[in-house]
Structures are given as C-alpha cells and as structure tokens.
Amino acid sequence: MTQTRTILGLESSCDDTAAAVVRQTGQAPAEILSNVVYGQTDLHSAYGGVVPEIAARAHAEKLDLCVIEALNTANLSLDDIDAIAVTAGPGLIGGVMSGVMCAKGIAAARDLPLIGVNHLAGHALTPRLTDRIAYPYLMLLVSGGHCQYLIARGPEDFTRLGGTIDDAPGEAFDKTARLLGLPQPGGPSVQAEAQNGDPKRIRFPRPLLDRKDCNLSFSGLKTALLRARDQIVAEKGGLTRQDRADLCAGFQAAVVDVLVAKTRRALGLYFEENPNQPTLAVAGGVAANTAIRTGLTDLCAQLNTAFTAPPLALCTDNAAMIAYAGLERFDMGGRDGLDLTARPRWPLDKTSPALLGSGKKGAKA
Numbered sequence: 001m002t003q004t005r006t007i008l009g010l011e012s013s014c015d016d017t018a019a020a021v022v023r024q025t026g027q028a029p030a031e032i033l034s035n036v037v038y039g040q041t042d043l044h045s046a047y048g049g050v051v052p053e054i055a056a057r058a059h060a061e062k063l064d065l066c067v068i069e070a071l072n073t074a075n076l077s078l079d080d081i082d083a084i085a086v087t088a089g090p091g092l093i094g095g096v097m098s099g100v101m102c103a104k105g106i107a108a109a110r111d112l113p114l115i116g117v118n119h120l121a122g123h124a125l126t127p128r129l130t131d132r133i134a135y136p137y138l139m140l141l142v143s144g145g146h147c148q149y150l151i152a153r154g155p156e157d158f159t160r161l162g163g164t165i166d167d168a169p170g171e172a173f174d175k176t177a178r179l180l181g182l183p184q185p186g187g188p189s190v191q192a193e194a195q196n197g198d199p200k201r202i203r204f205p206r207p208l209l210d211r212k213d214c215n216l217s218f219s220g221l222k223t224a225l226l227r228a229r230d231q232i233v234a235e236k237g238g239l240t241r242q243d244r245a246d247l248c249a250g251f252q253a254a255v256v257d258v259l260v261a262k263t264r265r266a267l268g269l270y271f272e273e274n275p276n277q278p279t280l281a282v283a284g285g286v287a288a289n290t291a292i293r294t295g296l297t298d299l300c301a302q303l304n305t306a307f308t309a310p311p312l313a314l315c316t317d318n319a320a321m322i323a324y325a326g327l328e329r330f331d332m333g334g335r336d337g338l339d340l341t342a343r344p345r346w347p348l349d350k351t352s353p354a355l356l357g358s359g360k361k362g363a364k365a
Contacts, residue, residue: 005331011086011317020036035320040058052093053094070319084113086102086326088117088118088342090344100342118346118348120141126281131281138280146163151273172219172251180244194252204228206254206258278304278305279308282296282309283309287315288315
C-alpha cells in the first residue's frame with residue numbers, strides 16, 4: 001500500500017516566522033499544500049538590521065497564528081499531520097527557541113513525532129523538493145547569514161568544500177546598501193541601482209582568488225566600497241545618483257566574479273566523484289540576484305553541468321523547505337524527543353573545522 005506522509009514545518013531562525021504543510025505519496029513528487037511566511041521587515045527597518053530580541057518576541061507572538069493559517073490554507077487539521085518538523089538551528093537563538101518550543105507543544109499535545117531540522121539542510125534539500133534532482137549534487141548556499149559549498153549525498157550526508165570566513169554575501173549587500181543610503185534588505189536595492197551603473201568605473205578587489213581553495217571573504221569588499229564612497233564625496237562634495245549606481249555595479253560585479261571563480265573550483269572537486277548527472281544547485285536569498293544567476297548559469301553551460309535554483313519564494317527562509325527536509329529525515333526513521341534543544345551553531349558537515357566569524361543575521365556553521 002502506498003504511504004502518504006504529511007508534514008507540518010516551522011521556521012523561525014531569523015526574521016521570518018513561517019509554517020508550511022508538505023505532503024508526499026509514495027515516491028511521487030512532494031507537494032507543497034501551504035507555505036505561510038510572516039515577515040518582520042517593518043519591525044527592524046529603523047535599526048538597519050535584524051534586532052534579535054525584537055525578532056524572538058515577534059516569533060513568539062506569531063507562530064501559533066502562522067500554524068493555523070498554514071493548516072487552513074491546506075484545508076487540513078492537526079488530525080491529518082503525521083509529524084512536526086522544526087528548525088532547531090543554526091540561527092538567532094531566541095527565534096530558534098520560539099519555534100522549537102511551539103513544535104514541542106504541538107507534538108506533545110497530539111502525540112506526533114518531532115523532527116529537528118538543520119536550517120541549512122532545509123536550503124540544501126530544496127532543489128530536491130522543487131526539481132527532484134538526484135544525489136550527489138553540488139550545493140551553493142548563499143544567503144544573508146551563510147555562504148558555503150556543499151556536496152549533498154543524502155539527507156544527512158554533506159561535505160563542505162569551503163565557505164565564507166567572514167561576512168556572507170547577503171550581509172555584504174546589506175552593509176553596502178546602508179553605506180549608500182539605500183533601503184533594506186540590501187540585495188534587491190543594490191541590484192536595482194547596479195542596473196544603471198558602470199561596473200568598470202570603480203574597480204573593487206576580488207578577495208581570496210589567489211588561494212586555491214573554495215573559501216570566500218566579503219568583508220573587505222564592504223571596506224573598499226566605504227573608501228571609494230568617501231573618496232568621491234571628498235572630491236565632489238557628495239554623491240550623485242550615477243556615482244551611487246556605479247558603486248553598486250562595481251561592488252556587484254566583484255561579488256559575481258568571486259562566486260563564479262570559487263564555484264569553478266568547487267565544481268572541479270565535485271567532478272572527482274564522477275556524478276552521472278552533474279548538477280549545481282543554488283539556494284538562499286542571494287540566489288535571487290540576476291547577475292549572480294547569470295554568471296553561474298554561464299559557468300555551468302561551459303562545463304556541461306545542469307544548473308538549478310528554486311523559485312524566489314523558496315530561496316528565502318520558509319517552512320516548506322523545513323517540512324521537506326523533515327520528510328526526508330522522517331523516511332529514514334529520524335525522530336527527536338521532547339529534549340530537542342535549540343542550537344545557535346550546527347554544521348552540516350560534522351568533520352570539517354568550523355568556519356570563522358559570526359554574522360549579524362545568525363551564527364555561521
């Protein structure tokens with residue numbers, strides 16, 4: 001008899017409160033029955049970034065409402081749910097705790113299996129939810145708080161080839177936007193300005209390209225932009241709209257060049273596994289940047305590698321990815337007890353040394 005599994009997922013690792021229901025019957029493609037996200041942009045806009053205490057309080061106030069809406073949208077009740085999956089880390093600890101406590105309460109009250117999910121695994125497995133890609137594949141997780149290259153071989157089998165040693169790309173975009181007086185979140189704002197800019201007018205550094213590894217660094221780009229901005233202001237007495245556009249275009253071009261170069265190196269290591277259908281998957285909020293997507297798509301075309309990136313709604317933080325990652329763990333017999341703890345750090349690759357640094361949008365793994 002074909003088994004149907006219906007998973008309720010919760011996500012609260014940063015500044016998005018989310019709940020979703022994902023269902024799979026047998027080996028058919030999994031279906032997203034609902035995917036509800038309550039954003040907190042308005043709560044943090046006055047502070048130039050996410051304030052952990054405000055985020056945690058908002059999660060505690062909204063999680064139950066989010067769950068109700070997700071169930072109603074799916075036209076289901078808790079009687080129809082087979083397991084609860086929840087982000088148990090990494091992330092801002094107050095937000096992660098809010099989600100874990102909510103999930104524990106539901107699991108205990110309804111005697112449902114509880115599955116703690118690594119937030120990074122949610123992103124890393126999203127291409128299997130959306131495109132049914134086969135293991136092993138190379139994953140570039142590029143977001144506001146994280147940036148890593150991972151070979152995904154299974155739901156809990158990841159090898160990290162490299163990652164950022166300081167700021168993640170999303171942080172660098174946000175800081176650039178703040179330095180130039182652009183609204184948050186910075187990624188879309190910088191990209192919009194860059195469309196009207198000259199990427200060759202101001203040459204920014206391409207950090208770590210002299211190193212033959214897959215590690216990245218974006219903190220220096222922010223400093224270089226600050227200096228370039230100050231130099232223009234000193235010479236002209238201020239910034240014109242074109243100056244700002246050129247700064248954004250030069251900064252974005254540097255990020256693209258670094259990601260493309262490092263991805264080429266990561267693909268070389270991945271190819272050593274001789275995958276039958278080599279695939280590069282990209283996820284995380286920064287994956288929505290069209291210049292980055294174009295650069296990576298062109299690279300994959302050169303190397304006869306498939307390229308896939310989830311839809312924008314599934315690139316940014318959401319609970320559908322947590323529900324699906326929980327489903328894959330559920331099928332493997334993965335369960336957690338009510339002693340499940342929230343973890344600010346939780347590496348997917350448990351054998352590689354920890355990456356340095358901790359970003360404002362969450363601790364790196």
